[in-house]
Amino acid sequence: MTISRRVLLGVLAVSSACFHGADAYWRMSCSIIQTGRLDPNISPGEVSAHVHKVSGASNFGLSNTYENLIASQCTSCEVQDDKSIYWTPQLYYQHTNGNLEEVPNGGTVVYYLGRGENRSNIEPFPPGFRMMSGDPYLRSNDTTYFTYSAGGNSGGRLVSDRVSFACLDSSGTIPQQNYMFRTDCNNGLRAQIQFPSCWNGQDYQLDQSHVAYMSGIDNGVCPPSHPRQLAHLFFEVIYGVNDINKESGGQFVFANGDPTGFGFHGDFMNGWDTEVLTDALDQCVNNDSSNGQISKCPPLAKSQTPYYATNCPERKPIVNEQVKGMLECLPGCNVVTPGPERAIQLVCPDTPSVNTVDYGGPYTMFNPSTGQKLDGSTFAFAGCAADGGSSRTLSGHSTAADDMTIEYCTSVCKSQGYPFAGLEYSRECYCGSSLGDAATVDCSTTSQMICAGNATEWCGAPNLLAIWNDTSYSQSVTTLVVDTTTINNGSATYMGCFSDPGGNNRALSNDSMFDTTAMTNEKCVSYCEGKGYSLAGTEYSQECYCGNVNTGTLIADSSQCDMKCKGDSRGFCGGSLKLSVWSLTQVSPSQSQSTTATSWQNTLYVPTRNLVAISGSGYTYLGCYTEGVNGRALGKGASAIITSYSTIHSTSTVEKCASYCVGKGYAYMGVEYGQECYCNNDGPFNGATKVAESDCSMTCKGDITEWCGGISRISIYKASNA
Template sequence: MPSLGAPALFGYLEEDGCDGLASARHQILDGQELLIGRDHKSCNVILTDPTVSNQHLQIYTIAYSEDNHQRIFVYAKDLSTNGTYWCYEHGNHWKESLIGRGSAVLLSNGDKVRLCNGSSFAFRSQLFTNLFRITGQKMGSGAYGEVWMAVDIARNRQMACKVIKLHKSPHQWPGRVSFSESCWREVELLKDISHPNIIHVERVFFTKTNLFIISDLITGGDLMSYIERPQTNMNDAEACIITYQMLKALEYLHRQGICHRDLKPENILMSKPARGARVILADFGHSTKLSGSKQVRRRRMKTASVGTDYYVAPEVRGKNKNTEGYTMATDMWSVGIITTLLLTGESVFENSKSDASSAAVLDAAAECDLAKMDYNSLWQTVNDLGKGFVKSLLILDEKARLEVEQALKHGWFTNVKRQRTIQQEYKDAIRGWMPSRPLLDYKEDLALFREASQPKLDSILMPPPAKPNSNRNLQRSLHQSEDGHQSSPFFSRAIQDGAMKIVAQAGKKREIESEDETSTPSIFPKPAVPANKRPNKNGREKYNVRSETKKPAKSSAKQAVGGEHETLFQFESSQRIQRPSLDLDYEEYRLHDKTGRIDPIISPGTVSSHVHKISGASNIGPSSTYDSLQSSGCTSCEIKKDLSAYWTPLLYYEHANGSFEEVPNGGMAVYYLGRGDNKTNIQPFPPGFRMLSGDAAARSFNDTPVSSVEGAEPYGNRVSFNCLTDSPNPQSPQMNMTDCDNGLRAQIQFQSCWDGVNKYLPDSSHVAYMSTIDNGACPPGYPVQLMHLFYEVLYSVSEIALDGGKFVFAQGDPTGYGFHGDFLNGWDVDTLQAGIEQCAVANEAGVVHECPVFAAIDDQNFSTDCPARLPEIDEPVHGVIDKLPGCITITPGPEEATLADFVCPANVPEPTLLNVSSGSGPAVGSTVDGWTYMGCANEPTGVRALGDATYTSNTMTNEACQSFCAGKGSPMAGTEYGTQCYCGSALAPGSSLNQTCSNMPCGGSDMEYCGGPDRLSVYHKA
């Protein structure tokens, strides 16, 4: 404890070393300035570089009293001649600004100051309220304390805070450590751990009465919640990768001498409630650390009775008559029990027809009768490798159980077919995880913080944010929860109860957050918290870089939401979308759409004026018709009989140097909504029907009413944009806000009223909008009401390094008023009609699984069955390009763009239309550069068709694979998954060749195919 009257510590200034880690820490104390420069007499931090001024930088504090609380601010003042820069994080990027001599900046935790010689110093605050805000959102409670949602203010990131009351214990373990000491044990075990499959503790604070443990917020719920979800369809492959991740965590722990002792599904968290999630072990309250070598650790016994009966080894409860205690093998028993749950949905020792009590399960486990695996119907579908793995762990004699290193080498993980995929699956699952630094000062006394001498929980907790009012406007946003709060950019939700949506394309892989309805207490929370509870990043007081004068923070309006329950059902494609009330499976694979100057409605049979991103049926092309879509081999929508096509313009960023960069597209959702005064008589789209909404030439708001019906809204309201930040922003018909940390969402409403005769007219007069666009009455002359289509496209604008340029749509529109969407119907009419009749009213949940018409044709493997397709136009459209594709003139308006702004002069040749088939690859027997295409290899289970040599590359091409195999002396080469190459002298026994593969473009070339998922394109050297 510091002596009475000692200056309070407000933070540290850390010097950045050459490796990016802190090489020295300098205290920032109350009332004491910190000087950096060359002057040895006056400066606290001495730098010898001649470009550094004698007194270069001053760090000082200012205290403000407000509402009986003293708030401390830390400033950096530039005293130099050659300059000092303030560096701060903005979204995913660092930005910097010259402070200017004599000026100061207010430092936030994590900010850096960079001197002219390149030296950098990071500010680390020690003020609790500068670091974290514990919200009023309780996430769980139990005998040991409560879990609250917290916010890491500097990183604007949600965390979990476990608050343990140290002054009272639910029980005291006789003859053992005190309750307080046992609470600290978990922290001490985790403080040095950094592993993707183990929970990370960020900070730990304590007072005389409370312990505050700040940890990662895991948003996918726990494993038990995932298993029990109606939509979870656990198979052998998924059970295998989940178990593999559990073992990777235990491998790390056991090497550290740590035994978890309470493994159960409730203590295993999921980064997302879906296939491909990162698995995280949590709740180390019962864990213990053994000392000594590996051999000693195996002999070292523990005798405390801990854990949960269903999952603990028999020796823990003395059920195997072993009086010597137990070893780390107890964790392996628990893995075996959890694996049986994954494979069959029940414990191997649980009998649903008899007593399933805790005691009964323990007695059955002590008998260790695994005969159930051989005769129980649930085990009949489990393969022998899975059964063998479980049997190698559920052994009464713990010395005979597999150790974790041996378990990872079991054939269930290392068989030929699984071995080549599990490592990639594991890499995908942990992608994005970053190693953490050890917790050095892991016992931080909150009483030393300036907040108060003995802070109470109530003084730290903040009240929950008020819910916004619900007003009728355009339909509820995809990224809002049921009460209208805005959620995270990649946590997609249904816009209405009962919404029918088709996600027609997906962007980069994202970890999708989900709410979990459970509230099981744990030292680390399992229920996810809606991301709408994030702090208002823009609400923090902002300061001018040139002075200490406060600037007002940006205001934010509450976003209006809809509240009507009148929609039909929802479909999903490659980025599965979730509702708060009903979780859905989701799968993410690489994009399987087309991008190019294709528009079969406006420019049939030729190259269109600007670039679109198109999703849906595989046969989509410049000349597509209803009949050609119907002959498609697959679709990127999960309902097989939806062979429609959906497209919108691509968004680019024009850099200051005149180049254009494609803005990453975070996903497209298509909603089918049952709206309007005549919604009880909605008709399906007829064959050949097509329509477009929006005006590509518009550059200002069109205030003309959409119809003569009283109260009709203006045409301009069919388009809207929403800048997704951590505070709600109002929707706008203009793309006027692009500084969107969580993405820019573009939205387009379609016409729902049809004349009943014409399936398409060039002026779009065959269709009309309802009076309020998304609802209301149809105008005279439009007797037929169709389902209301609504597109949402998410653009990841924060991933672009802004340099003073502007965002512009592919048709040269920097305003957004010209955003538009197109729809070419490819539905099987009878299927859609049956869905409307059977599920329009009864299917309140709005998901395809609840509608029997669609459940029967819901393709759960659509992401792999219809992978990415090659472009049909030979011109660059992706990445950074020199100019907008086509002869596009950027027109800022307000006048409409003209035809001359879109059309190329006669002397400019059009790009070549390629003859690309719909995912079939080259013709069998065709030869290029001496290599003949033989077809697509089917492989028997556990056999690799070409097994002599292999390599993987993200820049794979068929030529590269063939060259590699030729160098290995192999006359046969095969590509798979777009990135993998295999070589051989002959096909393995049992392999066979088909004519075609469902293909994926090569990683190194969009213009050729390199096999497909589990489909090997085979070539032979002629």
């Protein structure tokens, strides 16, 4: 299990041990929006005393108003109508040499619970409402302060019980404590904080006197001084304590210098859309049948998105100081103090500089209707279409970029001669001549990912393409005439469409290369000319073969070479086991060149015979598999295109993929399309099935003596220790 997955699973876990009584609540997952010394509740407008991990509204800063929170472009929580902010201290690991290492943390899970004997009268948080729970200076159990006691079944409880820790360990359930009693937890250490749920109606007070805990903290009655009932807030934060290289004498310590956990704390500032929160409290917070699911609460479900982490990623630091990675000391001059006495806050002689927060907004998403044209473009929105499985919906040309936009993708597809452009996974672009059997649907209410290069545009989703159609498209296909059509300044003449036996008995049996996005006849001819061959041939729209002897049979019907070139839909690059062959006007290669060009066929690694194990990697070969029916065969892991699509002399090999996957700690790895590398820990799934070895017939771009899968076929290997 990888670090990120372990932490995420812990974050999504339900802490049922903390819940007593009714199960009425909703649970909301949040990723990180900011990390740094910021605390607008305790130190508004200033650099705060210690580092916090913050989730929620993108406008979070040194100080916030309700107005600039709700004007945020997005929130890192899954309900987009909640622009509140939630924060807790960062956890570090102190090594024996004194250095401190950031402990992995994927975010916060926030619970809104219908609790208290007055839960039928829960009020929504007013605009700008804020509060804190916990005491960052505690270092031992505080047995002095109790909650309100009304006698009978509503007796007081130690206020220090607001904090609890759960060690998530596969060895079994371990009773929770209000301090870090155990930090060897293979599924993470979960820190938990309960908030006050009773309010006196006053504005925010720095000493938190405007709020009070219920008599049982997570249930019970409110004191007469604070009669107004609020929703009960509860945070869970998972720290990957077993993802750290621990050593004898080392210890975990929070950013406020607390190695005990008694000083754990949390903060909240309300940024809810008031109408949405009111409706959710009325319909859902006391609905015992919802089981915490946002999808079962209509006011929340309408703005729920599973892509909150992608659509609202962590912002650049506001405070200019290092708080991540390995540190020499705790930021803010915090000293590790084990107690049992209360800690004392030291004041640093220097304060780091800060960056200005742009409280711009409100932001408007571009939500085109079907048929609406892109400004200044001939492309019109056509809706969404399903993608994935064994073949791409748009299979003509593809590219990916971290600055992807609708304009970027449509311009690429237009330049390649394709009428359809589709955006997917935030940063991927696909082009094609038609949608095939795929049907477009209205996706105006479908969750999508923002474009990586423009946060106000949608760029599809996993296995979902946002489709744009060039309304001005008029294809002019180049007609190839035998012995007449020439390309590359007349250096290559078209010979016709020839049959190709495939496998190891190619009609052109010397060098070859593949380009799944930019293959053209011109590119293939240039490649073979550079190798010194007299013949070049394109096949399957993306494959190029070279040779001096053509053993294929001329096909009278040239229309059988009917596959459009991946790099130019106006040309044809062979067909299924059909070669578009070109004669090159140059001298024949030397004997040594021929020997070099053909000798690889005698040493090709047929995986079932020669490449059983990859030297030094621990991987052994499982076989050739189809891609999954509902996703990639090796999904839920990591992937890498280990060569540039546009580079002829590329470097991808089976060994390089193995090294990449070993470095990420994955149990399975696979190669595909001659250049793509995938890894995961689950092995082939999503309906992937084993097929004949001949299906994995693409040689690796970095070494033609190895097979690297095929078209929608992946050569899969398994680690010997998995």
